[in-house]
Amino acid sequence: MDVQALIDERDIVAVGLRYASAIDTRNRERFVGCFTEDAEYGLDGNSVRGHERIGHTITRVERQFSATQHVTTNFEVTLDGDRATMRSCYFATHVWRGTSPIRIS
Secondary structure (H helix, E strand, O other): OOHHHHHHHHHHHHHHHHHHHHHHHOOHHHHHOOOOOOOEEEEOOEEEEOHHHHHHHHHHHHHHEEEEEEEEEEEEEEEEOOEEEEEEEEEEEEEEOOOOOOOOO
């Protein structure tokens, strides 16, 4: 692996770390900056496209949770010319605002 590939890999991992920090601090600008203008974000069947709609994620997080903590691990980056993919794990803790929608009896 050459030096530029190592720098590229580190830059890609930095986006994953920035994502977790941005969502936990509710920093909309920083969060949106983790995505390209035409990015799609969300789970299958429930995703949004583009910076404006992706930015609304922060609003939803603020409404639903009084606190979140995202811990990131296991970064796997694959470089292929001017394209790259990253796979990683996110452990997320969420503190609901008000009453939790899940009731445990």
